[in-house]
Amino acid sequence: MPGHLTSRKTVKWGFLIPALGYLALMAILPLVWTLTLSLMKWNANIMPKPVWVGLNNYKYFLFEDPRFWHDLGFTVMYVSLSVSAELVIGLALAWMLSQRFKGKNFFRVVYLIPMACPPIAVAFLWRMMLHPDIGVLNSMLKLIGLNGVKWTTDARIAPFTLIMVDVWEWTPFMFLALLAAFQSLPIELYQAAAVDGANAWQMFVSLTLPLITPVIVTISLIRAIDAFKLFELVFGITGAGPGGATESLSYYTYLIGMKWFKLGRGSAISWLFVIVLLILAMILISRFKKQRT
């Protein structure tokens, strides 16, 4: 297709429309359909046709279902704790490694392994290591004379076990992104500060931190949006247990729609989920907008 045979306009729109059309078909249309279904009662196992119920499904989740609020609360706690921990550890590591250091590339390759792995493989490998009786972690703890930890069987510990695995999987992401940010900092500023007699800590607090704050906010938002969709770790490690203590919003949505086939309720909770994420996404997008002008 040589350029001069096709008009500008054809190329311009012809190239864009397939992608836009595809997204409309696979994202917008399903979401509109979900919105309609969310106003119906339709337990597909026993009811051949949906029945109109108005806003009942939303009323159910918002006012009558403690499980929804518990799962939302757990997800929010999971997201805030994992993202903060990953940020702090990632920042410390990146600061150490932004020094001239031999073997930097070695660390760079090692640290991308966890985030390249299929999340469900991560989940099952950890499930195996975290087994309370025969898992390798508790075996090693017992070897040095400590008691085993009830990683997945104690409702007070299990949420933190999932956070620990998330930290294992995604700290490298924070680290690599921050390392890239550190390396783009202007060295002249530091030379000037050194002449003024600033020490390393002062430089970090008064120069480095303010300069990389925009990057910190952006990558934390990206991580938070992804962490909010938490599904594989719950599915693979705890199965939402013990007693629903580690049930995430994604997992509950999946159960309602795809296990119990309550398609109306499932659609309503899907939309509540979309709204929560939309708030986070809008903040991120407005940042992207500023960044690219």
Next chain:
Amino acid sequence: MITSHGLERRKPLGVMIILIILILFTIWTLFPIIWAIITSFKEPGDSYKATFIPFKQFKPTVYAWHDAFVTTRDRTLRSLRNSIIIATFSSAASLMLGAFAGYSLARYQFKKWKNKDIALWILSQRMFPPVAVLIPYFLIMQKLHLLDNVLAVMLDFFADLPKDIEEAALIDGCGHFMAFFRIALPIAAPGLVAVYVLSFIFSWNEFLFVVVFGYQNAMTLPVMIAGSLSTRGLDFWKVASLSILAIIPPVILATILSRYLVRGLTMGAIKE
């Protein structure tokens, strides 16, 4: 020597401490992978013990690998084949759509809508929770009798498209291209390869859509891992070997692509 965080020449003690912390973090990062490799070469009985050194502490065996590639050969090869087919073709299709759209957005002005707004709109789809579209997808596939069909699972994966469009739009120098096929494509080739590989990794790792829509015939490796949870409990040796099998391709690809990985995961916000 003044470095980017302003430390004068490091004292040897400081370097030692940093090195020790880095080594500890590296051990923590690699431990699950190394443990999986060790476990995959153990007898089922040994796989539940905390032994590390082959020959000395346990007798190494290919039991788990023999099971995967001989005993349950058909299942493993079908999952492997499905994983490869789905990742290869869904990434190719989304790359094609993405490259066209990216070129259009980079090369032409959209006055009424503004290019940036179109790009951000496309990008925003990446943030939607996939679990929210399961019900309509399910209803469509049930109608079309596409459940548990490789093609259907592949279609779902196109939902991963937005990242690629954004990436393609970001390839440096897009605005200077004169003709798409003759000039733009060859120049953008390295970026496009990176986008393709990233997209391949994301499709390869996908779990939710496959476990819902492709339980048997359209099963992929990640779903097969979940299958090692039997009624008797978790077969450690099986989890280990299947996980290693599923981990190798994306990790090798990510290593080759290490320069682009962070950029891809941050939707282009961070360049390395």
